[in-house]
Amino acid sequence: xxxxxxxxxxxxTVLVRQEQAQRTRKRQPLYRVLLHNDPVNTRDxxxxxxxxxxxxxxEQEAVAVMLAAHNTGVGLVIVCDQEPAEFYSEQLxxxxxxxxxxxxx
Numbered sequence: 001x002x003x004x005x006x007x008x009x010x011x012x013t014v015l016v017r018q019e020q021a022q023r024t025r026k027r028q029p030l031y032r033v034l035l036h037n038d039p040v041n042t043r044d045x046x047x048x049x050x051x052x053x054x055x056x057x058x059e060q061e062a063v064a065v066m067l068a069a070h071n072t073g074v075g076l077v078i079v080c081d082q083e084p085a086e087f088y089s090e091q092l093x094x095x096x097x098x099x100x101x102x103x104x105x
Contacts, residue, residue, distance in 0.1 A: 029103050031085035033077040035069045036098040049095040079104055
């Protein structure tokens with residue numbers, strides 16, 4: 001039964017499409033990758049590092065993250081699954097930036 005699954009319930013055959021069964025699976029929690037303010041690195045370096053580590057960030061978005069970290073102490077880089085969040089955070093740390101992850105609430 002590659003596309004549909006059949007089961008017997010009270011004498012009736014019930015077809016459940018695999019797509020429906022997959023949609024009901026619980027989604028993994030998302031994580032926020034945070035950039036913390038850094039008095040050591042230049043603003044230009046931080047923007048360039050953000051774009052290297054998270055290529056989907058435009059220059060404008062990277063500048064906004066850097067400014068948020070500079071002005072408030074922390075900037076939201078990206079929200080994603082746990083594994084890529086850990087990867088992004090470690091890559092940012094490898095570039096001399098302070099980064100953490102936290103579950104999205």
